[in-house]
Amino acid sequence: MYFDDLPKGYTFETESRTLSQDDIIEFAQLYDPQTFHTDPGAAKTGPYGGLIASGLQTIAVAFGQFIRLGHIVESSLGGPAADDVEYSAPVRPDAELNTTVEVLEVRPSKSKPDRGVLRVQFNMAAGDTIVVRFVSTFFLLRRPAA
Amino acid sequence: MPGLYLEEFYVGQQFTTEPVVLSESEIIAFAEKYDPQPLHTDKAAAEKSIYGGLIASGFQTIAIAAGQWLRTGQQEGTGLGGPGLRKIRWLAPVRPGDVLHTTVEVADTRVSRSKPDRGILQFAYTVRNDTEIVATFTAIIFLKRRPDEED
Numbered sequence: 468m469y470f471d472d473l474p475k476g477y478t479f480e481t482e483s484r485t486l487s488q489d490d491i492i493e494f495a496q497l498y499d500p501q502t503f504h505t506d507p508g509a510a511k512t513g514p515y516g517g518l519i520a521s522g523l524q525t526i527a528v529a530f531g532q533f534i535r536l537g538h539i540v541e542s543s544l545g546g547p548a549a550d551d552v553e554y555s556a557p558v559r560p561d562a563e564l565n566t567t568v569e570v571l572e573v574r575p576s577k578s579k580p581d582r583g584v585l586r587v588q589f590n591m592a593a594g595d596t597i598v599v600r601f602v603s604t605f606f607l608l609r610r611p612a613a
Numbered sequence: 614m615p616g617l618y619l620e621e622f623y624v625g626q627q628f629t630t631e632p633v634v635l636s637e638s639e640i641i642a643f644a645e646k647y648d649p650q651p652l653h654t655d656k657a658a659a660e661k662s663i664y665g666g667l668i669a670s671g672f673q674t675i676a677i678a679a680g681q682w683l684r685t686g687q688q689e690g691t692g693l694g695g696p697g698l699r700k701i702r703w704l705a706p707v708r709p710g711d712v713l714h715t716t717v718e719v720a721d722t723r724v725s726r727s728k729p730d731r732g733i734l735q736f737a738y739t740v741r742n743d744t745e746i747v748a749t750f751t752a753i754i755f756l757k758r759r760p761d762e763e764d
Contacts, residue, residue, distance in 0.1 A: 498676035500683050501692055514693050522697065523679055527647035527672040534649055543650065544663075545703075546671065552698035601698075 468538045469610040470573065470583040479568040481532035486520050488560040494524040519557040525599045526552055529566045529591045539607060544582060546605030553600045562593040571602065575609075582608050616691035618759040619722065619732035626719040630681035635669060637709035643673040669707040674748045678715040678740045685717075693731055693755035701750040711742040720751060724758065731755050 488507065495504030499521035502509040510518040526549075534540075558564070572586040585607050591599040637656070644653030648670035651658035659667040675698075683689075707713065721735035734756055740748040 494676075498680040500680065501694070503694065519694075521676075522695070523672070523676045524647075526698075527670075527676070530672060531647045531649060540650070545652070547703055549671075549701040550699060552701070554695070554697050 469542045470575070470585065470607040471610045473570050473573060473585060473607070475570055475573060477570045479533060479536055479538065481529075481536060481566040481568070483563050483565050484528055484532055485561050485563055486524070486528065486558065488518060491518060491520045491524065491560055495521050499523055515557050517559060519559055522552070522554040522599070525554070525558050525564075525591065526589075526601055528564060529589045529599055529601070530603070532564075532566045532591075533568050533589070542608040544606035544608060546603055548604040550602045550604075551600070554598075555600055556593070556596050556598045558593060558598050562598075564591055564593055564598070566591040576606070580609075581611075582606050615686050616689035617687050618691055619724070619734070619756045620759050622719050622722050622734055622756070624719050624722060628682070628685055628687060628717045630678075630685055630715045630717070632712050632714040633677060633681060634712050635673075635677065635707060635709060637667060640667055640669045640673065640709055643676075644670045648672055664706055667709055669711075671701075671703040671748065674703065674707050674713070674740060675701060675738075675750055677713055678738050678748065678750075679752070681713075681715045682717050682736070682738070688754070688756060691757040693757060695752060695754040697753055699735075699751040699753070701748070703748050705742070705745055705747045707742060707747050711747075713740055713742055713747070715740045725755070729758070731757055 492505050503513040503515050504521045507518045567590050569588045571588050575583040586604045589601050590597055641654050652668055653670045656667050716739045718737045720737045724732045734754045736752045738750050
């Protein structure tokens, strides 16, 4: 899909994904080595009452779910920014994670007529509970002339 | 406990992490799991792109920075997670072989109103490849207060 195909309000829904305890520990050992992400025993008596995923991992999962839809493979020019990242609720092992991505704003580029800027809201839920939210801004190509 | 309590941080305080070299295999491994765009997973495709070669997922860049900060040990045992991040800006591509280090500056610190045993800090991260800034972001962190400071 191209910039021209995505009006404000358009919402994508991703496939589900789960993070196993091993997924959570592997990521956290590299990128977020705090015991409530890496040590199930210690995590039980820690601030979250059990092992939870690193917030950084959850936003990466959400973004990957959107990419896997494949809709912007040809048109994406990358994203310069993300904002308002909220770790709304803990993400526990084996929770089924579903993400929606809603187009908040579309803006044609003034300097480069072949592209525009998209701002989207990511909402990841586990069941009925929103677990992670963030806004992402990226450039998308306009549909090439036929 | 090696980590600092809330009271030991002050606005303007700066820390610099050890450097880390990012390899091509690490870039691909992360992207295959979390950001499967050809720019991050497919060397041949990436070489044909405007970037001229494989680049790291922006999510990996900020994750590396967060890990580098934690490995300084400054919040070991005193960190309680946090409610989120603000103002993530990806400013330059990160390539295999780049040497990344992160500067963390305390931007704000206050005691929690609802939970007097902890406080809320804002850390501003600047990630550099040598001297070039590649990414910046702010993290909001809950941190324990020194036990004798509680009301």
